[in-house]
Amino acid sequence: MKIKLKLITTLIFLVFCFIIFYKGLNNPNIYTPKMNVGKNLPTFKAQDFITNTNIDSEKVFAEESYYIVNIWASWCIPCRKEHSLLMELNKNKSIKLIGLNYRDNLDNAKKFINELGNPYMQILIDKDGTLAIEFGAYGVPETFLIDKNKKIIKRFIGPINKEILEEIKLIVK
Amino acid sequence: MKTFKIFLTILLVMGFSELKSYEKNNELKNKIFKNIRCLICQGQSVYDSESDFASSIKLTVNKKINDGMSEDQVYKFLREKYGDWVIYDPALNKNTYILWLLPLLLFLTGGAIMIKKLNFKK
Numbered sequence: 001m002k003i004k005l006k007l008i009t010t011l012i013f014l015v016f017c018f019i020i021f022y023k024g025l026n027n028p029n030i031y032t033p034k035m036n037v038g039k040n041l042p043t044f045k046a047q048d049f050i051t052n053t054n055i056d057s058e059k060v061f062a063e064e065s066y067y068i069v070n071i072w073a074s075w076c077i078p079c080r081k082e083h084s085l086l087m088e089l090n091k092n093k094s095i096k097l098i099g100l101n102y103r104d105n106l107d108n109a110k111k112f113i114n115e116l117g118n119p120y121m122q123i124l125i126d127k128d129g130t131l132a133i134e135f136g137a138y139g140v141p142e143t144f145l146i147d148k149n150k151k152i153i154k155r156f157i158g159p160i161n162k163e164i165l166e167e168i169k170l171i172v173k
Numbered sequence: 174m175k176t177f178k179i180f181l182t183i184l185l186v187m188g189f190s191e192l193k194s195y196e197k198n199n200e201l202k203n204k205i206f207k208n209i210r211c212l213i214c215q216g217q218s219v220y221d222s223e224s225d226f227a228s229s230i231k232l233t234v235n236k237k238i239n240d241g242m243s244e245d246q247v248y249k250f251l252r253e254k255y256g257d258w259v260i261y262d263p264a265l266n267k268n269t270y271i272l273w274l275l276p277l278l279l280f281l282t283g284g285a286i287m288i289k290k291l292n293f294k295k
Contacts, residue, residue: 039253103225129229130236136254138212138226 041150042134049123066095066172067146073104074112076140082159083116090119094172099123102140
């Protein structure tokens with residue numbers, strides 16, 4: 001009886017270890033950030049890129065429309081790559097693009113926009129990166145799709161590509 | 174002269190208490206920075222990292238603390254934005270029950286076995 005009990009306990013312990021290792025080793029050890037979707041748009045105050053005036057987020061996202069918030073910087077190479085796609089997205093009338101200029105030199109950022117074009121309805125300055133933290137972002141480029149109820153419904157980490165562009169177009173149609 | 178001495182003492186006490194509260198605030202901020210994971214670094218806390226992400230987090234935490242948020246409120250804010258992973262010290266919730274309770278369970282089981290064996294020897 002005692003031997004049987006020991007055997008069962010050992011067996012349970014081994015099965016338990018196996019499950020823990022099986023689940024643990026199957027998990028990817030590369031961190032993938034939590035998709036901050038379904039959450040309300042954060043409220044904040046920011047400086048406008050063109051006029052340099054302070055503006056409330058409620059005023060920026062005042063219209064009942066889909067919005068794209070794109071975090072970019074002139075020093076970010078992938079931002080340069082995705083810019084043509086943002087220009088294309090800007091042609092879509094059911095979506096409004098808001099740019100968040102992340103930890104950038106203002107002159108360089110202006111040069112970037114003059115050179116590649118301005119796809120944004122409004123650009124906000126995030127000089128110290130704290131606005132990006134409010135969005136739950138961790139770098140550039142990063143893009144958030146916001147619905148008419150001012151909820152973040154999609155988040156794209158890294159530069160957007162043709163597939164993402166089509167996905168966005170399909171959602172806002 | 175006496176009034177001046179009293180005034181000087183009050184001023185010194187006030188300055189000292191101000192310095193104390195500044196130090197206390199700094200200690201709290203550093204404690205929080207050490208408990209936040211730098212999500213774009215390899216095994217570094219926000220305290221150890223000089224990356225853009227880490228410095229933005231530091232500035233945000235500074236702002237939140239200066240606005241009167243408590244340590245727990247700051248963690249809650251960051252968890253909402255980045256998930257449980259961003260905090261080194263995991264909270265007790267349904268995902269971490271095993272993590273927190275298993276060592277205790279093993280300790281109690283081990284203890285019970287030891288007591289039983291000792292009693293048996295007696």
